[in-house]
Amino acid sequence: MGFFDFFKQADINQGVKEYTATPGAVLLDVRTSEEYRGGHIPGSKNVPLQAIDKVSSVAENKDTVLFVYCYSGARSRQAAGLLQRMGYTNVNNIGGIAAYAGKVEV
DSSP states (O other), rough: OOOOGSSSSHHHHHHHHHHHTSOOOOEESSHHHHHHTBBBBBTTTEEGGGGGGGGTTTOSSSSSOOOESSEEEEEHHHHHHHHTTTTTTTTTEEEGGGOOOSOOOO
């Protein structure tokens, strides 16, 4: 990872494409339960950032490919770091649903 990669915005639309093409992957929404109920990407699992230690309920295996998003990308970046420290080896921060162009479900 180069110096400027840190400043590159995650592309949620590309991330969702990669998620759908990755067998066994988990799409993780780390927003609050209320935000999730207000509209989320189809197929995503909600584990709020405040309860990230409960992620094993949706991803027991630490090798599971995780695609993490929130509203703007800030909480997902934080969650990705926490997940890596918890031992998850394949964590992708795909940014915020605010930039998502696909359909959402409630």
